[in-house]
Amino acid sequence: MEHIRMPKVENVWLVDRSSSRRTQVGTLYLTATHTIFVGKGSENRNELWVLHSLVCNVVKHKASQSGYPLLIHCKNFQVIQFIIPQESDCHDVYISLSRLSRPEKYEELYCFSFNPNADKAEREHSWDFLDMKAEYSRMGLPNKQWHVTPINREYRVCDTYPSDLFVPKSVTLPVIVGSSKFRSRGRFPTLSYYCKENHATICRSSQPLSGFSARCLEDEQMLQAIMKSNPGSRFMYVVDTRPKLNAMANRAAGKGYENEDNYCNIKFQFIGIENIHVMRNSLQKLIEVSALRSPTMREFLLGLENSDWLRHIKSIMEAGIFISKAVAEEGVSVLVHCSDGWDRTAQVCSVASVLLDPYYRTLKGLMVLIEKDWVSFGHKFSHRCGHLDGEDKEVSPVIDQFLECVWQFMDQFPCSFEYNEKFLISIHNHVYSCHYGNFICNSQKERKDLCIKEKTHSIWPHLWENKLDFMNPLYKPDQSQNQRLLRPSTAPFCFKYWRRLYNRFDRELHPRQSELDCLMTIKEETQQLEEELAVYEQKLAVLGKERAKTLYMQKGLLDGKQQTLWSLPLDASLVNTPQDYIDGFIGAAPNVFTLQQGERESAEISLLGDKPKCSDADNSDQESGVADFSSHSSGEESLPSEDSVKDPDSDETGPNKA
């Protein structure tokens, strides 16, 4: 609370950037966890809640006639513009928000104060929702070749790895230790995915500390053992996901890549995925393009091209395709690494898994995959998502790119995924929201030390409860399109701009009617009818044919409920929203409207009395779940805990650095 200089400001304008008509006046509140805007006037008050942890940055703009504009950019691509009448108020809000959105300690994060009406048992239960052991046994592990090694139980060998790791049975503890000493941050080769059908595996590690000529016998034995555990093939691929130049530059720092001469029967391959800094800049450019107000087609397409974003997505996808084909078609095991093995390696392994295994195309499967390849294997969520104030250079949209790859696959194979894009967007939102404990910290060890499981809740059961929202009605698990291995096309025109994510809050840009929602409703209704029919069929057994049939027919004629189900609750106000066909006249000058005009407009809005026009309030409600609003108690316990992991990050040393 001490950071809040100004808990409440009256007469603040919330500017809708797409149309000045929807701008409204109200009161701005700052709480320990949220910024809240309450529109005044209309009966069903519009409220806008923004989690501080979602705030990316706060910018003051030059004063306009009507006041002092304050722009809030969020990590979920929402952009909110307030206009505050008094300069001092604006400054106070700015200072408070800047501080609140940049917590210095984990304990300040929302997940530690978020307390839904759930008791302790429920919370603990929520963490048991996903069981990694069950996932490995689903893959068919442990088996004759692979077992869990206890070596990292105390995180002594590698503090960024999970405690339970699968290695070939033939590998002895000294070999593991030796191999880990030869790998960046001790991240020795270990199993990520196992293909039951042909025993091929995807393994992951960090780069070897080979420098220009160093060798490590244990590491060579390790790879040999991985190769041998797949009796079907005589060699294995080692995939370095970095551009060759970057990998070579790393050699000067005593790191590098495997020398084919030193390792028996490996085929070494570079796949040029750029480093986190390139990706961060690329996303920045993409966001700038997506935030353009009424751009021309040319500006948009050139901006998209210049951002290079889709090119990067393609390179990640191609790496995933290469690996999935090696495993499924050639039956060859693959070892994947980048520099530290927690960014590009995670992306590529999980993309390949989605292509390989239909299970990961189900709701539960994707959760498991993220929990396994990302959370447990130490993707540095806190750094990459910028949960805490600190190194901006560590922030990078690594998991965002994975989610986008899945989205691109969904676009190409509309019947192959059980979930829809809302699921991906929801996950994206919560990766950044710090609402649940799953994506806090940088490794399993840190989470254990922080007692995440004792103090916060898990996201997965929450998503599972809302699974009806996330279902793809077109999903056909047994369809030809959904063979085990998906073979996506990488032709350039297959890469689309993900409008639903990057323009998520610009409601006017999206289709006004949803095909998927409509289909979902139809499907539900069909199922309902089928159940009804089953009931009547049971009765039929008792009553005899004729009577039951009449019963069913009668029911059919009388029951009006289904009919309303069929016709979607389509938002009429949206259908009838004229667009801006006049070269951005409406949106061009949101800052210059006068007070009276604004008042008249918001009065008109309230007169309409239909759905609230304030899209932001609606959307955040819909997306981040009711829980967002159910509790906003201010957790002010401050445990003294410093972010102890302050290693200089060797990840992604570019050629320039070297």
Place this chain on the structure above:
Amino acid sequence: MELSEHIRTANVEDVTLRRPFHPALRGTLCVTSHHLLFSDRKDEDSWQLLILLRNIDATEKSVENLFGYPRAVGSSGTITIKCKDLLVLQLEIPGMEECLNIASSIEALSALESVTEMYPFFYRPSHLTLHGPWGLSSTEKYYKQTERLWDRWRVSTVNSDYSVCPSYPHAVIVPREVDDEKLVQSARFRQGGRFPVLSYCHHRNGMVIMRSSQPLTGANRKRCKEDELLLQAVIDGSLLGYIIDLRSTQQAQQARMTGGGFESKSCYSHWKRIHRHHERGKVLQESLIKLVEACSDPSHSVDRWLSKLENSKWLSHVHSALSTAGLVVECVERDGHSVLVHGSEGTDSTLLVSSLAQLILDPASRTLTGFLGLLERDWIQAGHPFQQRCAHSAYSHARLKQECPSFLLLLDCVWQVWRQFPLALEFSEALLLRLAQEVYASNYGTFLCNNEQERCAAGVKENTHCLFQSLLSPDIEEQYLNPLYEPTDLAIWPSVHPQSLQLWTGLFLRWTEYAQNMEEAREEVWSIVKEHRERAGPDRTNNTPSTHCDTLTPFENLMDELTIL
């Protein structure tokens, strides 16, 4: 010259056919007066491919002499056939001479000039009879259906012998108080005689969309009293109408130098003119060519693809067509004023904008029958010169004459609207794809000739079958219906932000894997809906009447801010 004289080699055995996503096939190739027929050699369940020669846009032949080839005749040739529906085929033909003969037959027969030699005049399927009802809609029918018109408007047959305007139909709707003599005068004052006629009357407020060609004011600022009276009669008592001029201000000014011009404020005092620039003719055709070229190379990098996509400008044209249509709708629906749309000739972008505006405004034109009727009235009868515009498509090497994909652009825009309102249109993407194909090469006479006068002279109605009638026949209608259709009375305002517009993959990537997966998804949509209908029983499948309540949108007079000359 008889058509058959073009055919020197009618049959070739042992031809190999390659097409996307299918294994190569060997079989027999035949050339007839109007078709290319390939049939594979297996006797039982033989497979055939029949291509209208008219559908072939370009052929490329390469002949090789393969010395050392074991067979005695050591030569063969390959013909690459690029169709107007964007399919690309390859035929490997043994024998150099045969190959050259076939290529030259294809070239000659695919570019027939005379209408009556074209296939629709020979197409006689057993299930159809000539002299049946032809067409779905007409000026008279539209007038009869639209009660709102009866009071102030009339059907004029001043053009019954096509002498007033050769490209107009025999009947047009004009204000009741303007007599035929005035129409003749006004026609003399408009390019090609295309005087202002009614295209649409809004069911909500009686406001109308008119279309015409440019006035021939010329450098001397000529006036025409009758034309001014005609437009005055359109707005009648109301104080204002909008003229949407589909040229930039500068272009309109320049047009005066060549005898054209625009309605000046002083002469048409109650009309406000708004200029929106639209590309036409050659520029559009080249845009299509560039787009198709970009789509046909999957080996491009993403960057190169995006820059080629941008460079083609196709999506920019989609963007401007939709936004101008949106502007017209704003004038009519929100502002409550009548609109006159014209460019220069009034046969391309004029029709594009006025028909798109109707689709957005009018629930009746969003049904299958209504949409086809709209196309019939606003494109075919309104004199869009289909024969000239669709002589060639994107692959042709021929020098461009009058080709222009205005109609394709319309279909693309309609597709964009469907993407944004997947429940609002009764017809499906399949209909748009079918139309995109039929407009370039067809068994039916619907898209033949350039205007009604030519069609009459050639006896199209008497001697060919009507596409629209056949699309509505019960056995094939279903594939053109949108299973999710739910009518709405409201205007469906599409978003025209570049982020909201997409490449029409169904058309431009039709022959790729991508489109095949989409096809599977469409089938799944149908099966979900069908399953539902089965369960729900016949009496429940009728869609409930629309649940939307009409809402008023806050009125804002935006038009004041526009570029008004």
